[in-house]
Amino acid sequence: MSLESVIEFFKVHAPDIIPVIRDESTATVAEAAQTLGVEEGQIAKTLAMKIGEERVLVVMAGTGRLDNRKTRDTFGSRPRMLSPEDVLALTSHPVGGVCPFGLPTSIRVCCDTSLKVWDEVWPAAGSVNSAVKLSPARLAELTGAEWIDIAKTSMD
Secondary structure, eight states: OOOHHHHHHHHHHOOOOOEEOSSSOSHHHHHHHHHTTGGGGGGGEEEEEEETTEEEEEEETTOOOOOOOHHHHSSOOEEEOHHHHHHOOOOOHTTOOOOOOSSSSSSEEEEGGGGGOOOOOBBSSSSSEEEOOBBBHHHHHTTTTTEEEEEEOOOO
16 A cells, blocks of 8 residues: 555656656665665665654655764654554555655654755655655655754764
């Protein structure tokens, strides 16, 4: 159902974007980059977190890592990663295919500034072998995301 909900999302909100489905896995950043022939940083990974009682999806560059101080400062408390079961229940997408598209309910989405390094990024599309290509700005626009800065950079 998950890939189908993403396909339906794009049919309605961005018919020019069609998910790419591969035989090979795109479940991890490394697998996705290899399968899609792009840099690991271009893979837009989606993290599902609980902050207090709120659930939040954070999309960041594939090479990004959470900076604990920046994350706490941004959200006001320490986030906890959701279990695979909770991620599936919240998003309808399995871990390895989690994305901010085609969600069953409204969820706060944040895009990390680490995505802005790239002209095009590749978030998953609801399954462990699918992705979509779009600009970071379009990703934020389509998902109603707010821009945040919580990733560690090579300079940090």
